[in-house]
Amino acid sequence: MMEITEGSHAVAEAVRLCRPQVVSAYPITPQTHIVEALADFVANCQLDAEYITVENELSALSACVGASAAGSRTYSATTSQGLLLMTEVVFNAAGMRLPIVMSIANRAVGAPLSIWNDMQDSISLRDAGWLQFYAEDNQEATDLHFLAYKVAEDPSIQLPAFVCFDGFILSHTYEPIDMLSQEQVDKYLPKFNPAEKLDAKDPISFGMYATPEYYLEFRYEMDQAQKRAKEVIAKAGKEFGTLFGRDYSALLEGYHLEDAETAIVAMGSICGTVKDAIDEMRAAGKKVGLLKIRVFRPFPSEEIARALSKAKRVAVLDKNISLGAKGGATAIEVRDSMYGSTIPVKGYVLGLGGRDIRKKDIKEIVSLCEKEIGDQFYGLRKELI
Amino acid sequence: MALAIGCRARPGKSRDNKTGSWRVFKPSVDHEKCSKCGMCQTLCPEGCVHEDAEGFFDPDFMYCKGCGICAIECPKEAITMNQEEK
Numbered sequence: 489m490m491e492i493t494e495g496s497h498a499v500a501e502a503v504r505l506c507r508p509q510v511v512s513a514y515p516i517t518p519q520t521h522i523v524e525a526l527a528d529f530v531a532n533c534q535l536d537a538e539y540i541t542v543e544n545e546l547s548a549l550s551a552c553v554g555a556s557a558a559g560s561r562t563y564s565a566t567t568s569q570g571l572l573l574m575t576e577v578v579f580n581a582a583g584m585r586l587p588i589v590m591s592i593a594n595r596a597v598g599a600p601l602s603i604w605n606d607m608q609d610s611i612s613l614r615d616a617g618w619l620q621f622y623a624e625d626n627q628e629a630t631d632l633h634f635l636a637y638k639v640a641e642d643p644s645i646q647l648p649a650f651v652c653f654d655g656f657i658l659s660h661t662y663e664p665i666d667m668l669s670q671e672q673v674d675k676y677l678p679k680f681n682p683a684e685k686l687d688a689k690d691p692i693s694f695g696m697y698a699t700p701e702y703y704l705e706f707r708y709e710m711d712q713a714q715k716r717a718k719e720v721i722a723k724a725g726k727e728f729g730t731l732f733g734r735d736y737s738a739l740l741e742g743y744h745l746e747d748a749e750t751a752i753v754a755m756g757s758i759c760g761t762v763k764d765a766i767d768e769m770r771a772a773g774k775k776v777g778l779l780k781i782r783v784f785r786p787f788p789s790e791e792i793a794r795a796l797s798k799a800k801r802v803a804v805l806d807k808n809i810s811l812g813a814k815g816g817a818t819a820i821e822v823r824d825s826m827y828g829s830t831i832p833v834k835g836y837v838l839g840l841g842g843r844d845i846r847k848k849d850i851k852e853i854v855s856l857c858e859k860e861i862g863d864q865f866y867g868l869r870k871e872l873i
Numbered sequence: 874m875a876l877a878i879g880c881r882a883r884p885g886k887s888r889d890n891k892t893g894s895w896r897v898f899k900p901s902v903d904h905e906k907c908s909k910c911g912m913c914q915t916l917c918p919e920g921c922v923h924e925d926a927e928g929f930f931d932p933d934f935m936y937c938k939g940c941g942i943c944a945i946e947c948p949k950e951a952i953t954m955n956q957e958e959k
Contacts, residue, residue: 584879584880584881585878585879684878691884693882693884694880694881695879695880696881696882697880699894702876705876706876
């Protein structure tokens with residue numbers, strides 16, 4: 489059913505429809521509206537879940553770890569400093585192979601303190617073992633939660649998942665959403681029924697210690713599960729498309745990419761701006777296309793190399809920076825995916841801490857890329873430095 | 874021990890974990906001095922000291938981490954710790 493809803497509330501409604509049995513979170517801007525709405529659902533008996541209030545994010549995810557190990561479908565949401573405060577548990581949840589789904593309303597990381605959007609928070613945890621989905625708009629942010637639970641809980645995967653969407657830009661924006669019904673979601677998402685769970689009558693411990701003789705193999709198994717997730721996402725995304733008309737089987741999405749001379753690679757809400765800029769550039773005779781990355785973990789490396797193989801040049805937009813490295817994480821990994829190719833890959837670090845990116849900026853980046861100027865910050869205010 | 878997903882373990886799995894590989898110093902018990910008091914068995918944090926048929930106490934080297942508590946606490950100073958060649 490179509491409805492006009494704030495992004496956070498659409499996400500909360502999607503989570504309610506997934507029937508989590510335990511929700512634990514701590515309010516933090518710009519994620520707060522999600523967990524406020526979920527608290528309302530629980531209080532109003534619209535969601536039959538334990539809502540565990542805690543003193544901080546470390547405890548929030550710890551509560552989720554316990555609940556998930558006990559066999560409950562579990563949900564949390566956070567951003568920025570909150571995500572970093574729970575970092576230790578983020579790694580543990582993945583190592584214990586607990587399919588927790590957590591929404592990340594992407595926000596910059598301090599210091600300096602910033603409540604505005606970039607993707608530094610979730611990107612910084614790219615090595616933690618969680619699946620990472622990135623939404624372009626609120627419809628995608630909503631749908632990816634159903635997909636995330638389906639993939640995370642698949643017995644062959646058993647990994648937790650971030651569903652990331654840009655703080656404020658999406659979380660606080662009202663958009664029309666085609667919201668699924670409870671019957672539709674129930675049809676798509678079966679009950680969480682893990683093979684192993686905490687049970688006093690049949691005791692088991694999770695995440696025991698591994699000596700040097702075993703640890704390496706545990707990490708290998710997690711990496712294999714990440715790689716298997718590509719297939720599982722393709723299958724679950726296709727099923728979603730068959731049932732509800734929106735196909736998420738591809739980890740990437742192309743826009744006018746077939747004959748593009750300049751290919752832009754981006755993630756999240758900026759893709760909407762890029763698409764509009766491409767329309768205008770195409771109208772002016774410039775062959776520009778977009779490759780949107782919807783799934784950052786597992787990273788679709790081969791798929792990216794294939795999708796970009798016909799481009800003359802590639803411009804990668806990063807709303808994050810790996811300080812001291814050659815740019816943002818996406819550019820580094822795209823360049824690695826293109827290793828051996830003669831197509832130049834230029835990275836642009838932009839939009840950090842909520843700096844607006846407009847269509848004219850995208851056009852400017854395309855012309856910089858044409859001149860082979862890149863691997864730099866874009867939009868620096870020179871008068872300040 | 875086969876790998877269990879998420880490093881999950883049923884009770885009793887610590888038997889599979891041969892902590893003897895951690896050892897640097899290996900205890901050696903002099904049965905001439907030993908009074909069979911059993912203090913080493915009582916105080917061993919690993920619980921790996923066993924009484925044999927003659928009443929002597931010896932550590933199980935599959936699990937003994939070589940902490941040396943038995944050697945320090947032995948009232949007869951019958952236990953010496955020696956660096957182990959591996």
